[in-house]
Amino acid sequence: MGAGAGAEAARQVRDTFAELYGGAPQGVWAAPGRVNLIGEHTDYNDGFVMPFALPHVTTAALARRDDGVLRLHSADVPGGPVELRVEDLAPQSDTNWTAYPAGVVWALREAGHPVTGADVHLTSTVPSGAGLSSSAALEVVVALALNDLFGLGIEGRQLARLCQRAENVYVGAPTGIMDQTASACCTDGHALFLDTRDLAQRQIPFDLAREGLRLLVVDTRVQHAHSDGEYGKRRAGCEKGAALLGVDALRDVAYAGLDAALARLGDEAEVRRLVRHIVTENERVERVVSLLESAGPRAIGPVLTEGHASLRDDFRISCPELDLAVDTALSSGALGARMTGGGFGGSAIVLAEESDVPSLTEAIEAAFATAGHTAPRVFEAVPSAGARRIA
Ligand code: GLA
Numbered sequence: 001m002g003a004g005a006g007a008e009a010a011r012q013v014r015d016t017f018a019e020l021y022g023g024a025p026q027g028v029w030a031a032p033g034r035v036n037l038i039g040e041h042t043d044y045n046d047g048f049v050m051p052f053a054l055p056h057v058t059t060a061a062l063a064r065r066d067d068g069v070l071r072l073h074s075a076d077v078p079g080g081p082v083e084l085r086v087e088d089l090a091p092q093s094d095t096n097w098t099a100y101p102a103g104v105v106w107a108l109r110e111a112g113h114p115v116t117g118a119d120v121h122l123t124s125t126v127p128s129g130a131g132l133s134s135s136a137a138l139e140v141v142v143a144l145a146l147n148d149l150f151g152l153g154i155e156g157r158q159l160a161r162l163c164q165r166a167e168n169v170y171v172g173a174p175t176g177i178m179d180q181t182a183s184a185c186c187t188d189g190h191a192l193f194l195d196t197r198d199l200a201q202r203q204i205p206f207d208l209a210r211e212g213l214r215l216l217v218v219d220t221r222v223q224h225a226h227s228d229g230e231y232g233k234r235r236a237g238c239e240k241g242a243a244l245l246g247v248d249a250l251r252d253v254a255y256a257g258l259d260a261a262l263a264r265l266g267d268e269a270e271v272r273r274l275v276r277h278i279v280t281e282n283e284r285v286e287r288v289v290s291l292l293e294s295a296g297p298r299a300i301g302p303v304l305t306e307g308h309a310s311l312r313d314d315f316r317i318s319c320p321e322l323d324l325a326v327d328t329a330l331s332s333g334a335l336g337a338r339m340t341g342g343g344f345g346g347s348a349i350v351l352a353e354e355s356d357v358p359s360l361t362e363a364i365e366a367a368f369a370t371a372g373h374t375a376p377r378v379f380e381a382v383p384s385a386g387a388r389r390i391a
Contacts, residue, residue, distance in 0.1 A: 006030070009059055009123075010391035013075075017061035017121040020073055020081060025061035025121070026149055031141035031387035032057045033126035033133045034182035035217055035349055036340045037191050037206075038300075038307055039285040041315060043176030045238050045278050046197040046249035048285035051178055052206060052383040053186035054217075058124040058137040059390070064149040065117030070105055072098050075123035086117055092172045100135055101142040103170030107162045108143070113152050120145075127377070129223035131339075131346020135171075136179035139163035144184070144387045156184040156386070157199045174232045175342070186386040193289050197251060204292055206383050211297055212354050218329075218364055219377040220321035222345030231342055234274065234315065241275040244268065250275060255283040277314040281307060301336025301351050308338035308348075317343030321373050325350070325364055332356070332363040349381070 010028040017025045032053040039049035065071075070089075073081040074097060082098050089106040101120060108115045120142065128134040143159045143166075146152070154162070160180035167173050167180075177196050186192050190203040208215055242250050245261055253261045258279045265272045284303050291299040308326050312318040322339040325348040329337040337350040352360050361378045368376050 006390050013059050013061045013121060013123055014391065016075065016123075017063075017119070020121055021063065021071070021119045023063065025119075026063045027145065027389055028059060028061045028391035029141050029145040029148070029387065030057040030059045030390045031137045031144060031183045032186065032384055033137045034179060034186065035132060035215075035347070035381050036178065036182075037349070038281075038288045038304060038338075039178075040281060040307065040311055040340070040343075041234060041238070041317075042251075042278055042281050042285070043178040043196040044174075044235050045242070046251035047278060047282045049178045049194050049196060050191050050204070050285050050288060051182035051186065051194070052191040052381075053182060053386050054126065054132060054381055055384040056124075056126040056132070058122060058126055058134070058141045060141040060145050061121045062142075062145040062149060063119045065119060067117055069117045070102065071119045072101050073121045075121070081119070086115065089170075091170045097138075099171045100138045100166065103166030104139050104142045104163060105146070106170050107166040108146060108152070111162060113150065113154075115146055115150055118146065118149070127219055129346070130219040130221075131224060131341030131343075132217070132219070133179040133183060133341070135167060135173075136163065136183045139166055140180055140183040140387045144389070148389060157181065160184045160199075174235055182386075184387050186383070188385045189383050191292075191383060193285070197249070202289075204289060206292065206297065208297055209354075209382070213297055213335075214352050214354050214357050215381045216329075216350040216352060216357065216360065217340075217379055217381045218325040218348045218350060219379075220319075220325060220345060220347065221374045221376060222319055222321050224342060224345035230317070230344055234317065237271055237274045238278060241265065241271045241278075244271065245275070250278040251282065253279050255279055273314040273316070277310045280310055297351070298335060301334070304336035304338045304349070304351060305330065311339055311343060315343070319343075319345055320371075321345070321368070321376070322348050324367055324371060324373070325376065328364050328367040329360055332360050334360060
């Protein structure tokens, strides 16, 4: 989104806020969705991830209140504002979209921050249920706005942790820390190399256009939800693996020690597969970082594709639509392709030469039509800015 488009979005959101609440907001904030380049399901294993922010954002206009009332409105949901009292907020009391922003208010208050209410109007260009972190964008934009309005002085990483707590405890989805950190901390033109154990970060330049390359996102339109059982089952399986191996987290199993670790797991076939994915995936993240620094982005294609095979065969979280997107992209000349995000639907990413984009897009659309799948949404992803105040 260019500066002009951002200013126009901010103006619209201010106008709607004024119509809804009868006064001007005190500011407008934006937080992006993300794609993950590599490092899937490693975050709740204390491992490495490498997301970058999308140009798609959730935008929030807010005004603070001091009377304990929280009013929430989304342009994407019919009806007027939902009114809550901050003192009544309780984990897992809400199964609607409002659980995400309300959960952030709850998490801030529970951490001792004096958030006494707000009027909130939200609008979003992040596709929801597409594995592109629309939930994290929603959490982070509200957290950042409240941080500014109440002068809380919380820095990006800590804000991400509070948002994760909102999602884990208040919403009840057992997700890791990647998405919130990506939304809060990514920078324009970079992928974020993040160690999820201590949130140490390095911004890795990722300028595909300069190399004549493009990264496509293929949203399969297969909806997923992390509060359902499968994500939690993978997480529990990884924790079981760590316990059986006597480590704090699977991050602590070295790549060089993988065969020995697998041998120790004996006939725990499922746990062995999960462990193999996590340990090899951490190695892939490190390999991608070193290839980007030594050889440039063209070289990372095969590593992305390896990552997909591991998610499909070992972690078992792909689906026919994701596999079709990846296989079609690869047989039509892509440099690499993989599913991205939590899995069971959502999106794939495709690394391609700029000149191959039209034929690749056509091939993927045709393959989906032939298979009788819903038409996918294919778009280019440019590494963009993290959460910020825009007005
Ligand atoms: C979802 C979760 C993240 C992460 C990914 C998989 O996006 O929110 O924490 O676990 O799945 O890498």
